[in-house]
Amino acid sequence: MKLPYLKFRDRFLPIVSIWLKGGEERVEFKAFVDSGAGYSIFKAEMAEILELRLEDGKESYVTVGDGSLIKVYIHxxxxxxxxxxxxxxxxxxxxxxxGFNIIGRLDIFDRFTVCFDESEKIVEFYPRTEE
Structure with a gap:
């Protein structure tokens, strides 16, 4: 499936729609597709929207782009x-x-072949066949 880049601060970036389900409802969020990120990470407020108690997740630390560690709760x-x-x-x-949520590799990239086309400003997600 081809998904167009979205404009963010005057630049087109691989930001796509992703739906997460916490409580009863599925909620659409926008997130940056980052092949260099090990984990998908969303802002804490998104957990509240999904009716998740942030601290009920597994506490972990993730290294971000500047080399610092941030605390995350994995759900x-x-x-x-x-x-x-x-x-x-x-x-x-x-x-x-x-300024945006991140779609990282864990549990996402192993389900798809992900291709970035900068000239066309699209990111393509091709589902992998289940074995």
Whole structure:
């Protein structure tokens, strides 16, 4: 599935829609597709929207782009991206210091072949066949 980049601060970036389910409802969020990120990390407020208690998640620390560590709470949630739904480990953090949520490799990239096309400003998610 081809997903167009979105404009963020006057630049087109691989920011796509992703749906997460915490309580009863599935909620759409926008997130930056980052092949260099090990984990998907969302702002702490997103956990509240999903009716998740932040601190009930597994506490972990993740190294971010500047080399510092941030505390994240990992929750297993239902995820839908590119018309495929599955359970994934997603981190939530009060210390995500960038302007967007992050879609990282764990539990996402192993389900898709992900291709970035900068000239066309699209990111493609091709579901892998289940073995």
């Amino acid at each position: 297993n949630v239902r995820v839908r991206i590119a018309d495929k739904e599955f359970e994934a480990a997603v981190g939530f953090s009060r210390h995500l210091g960038i």
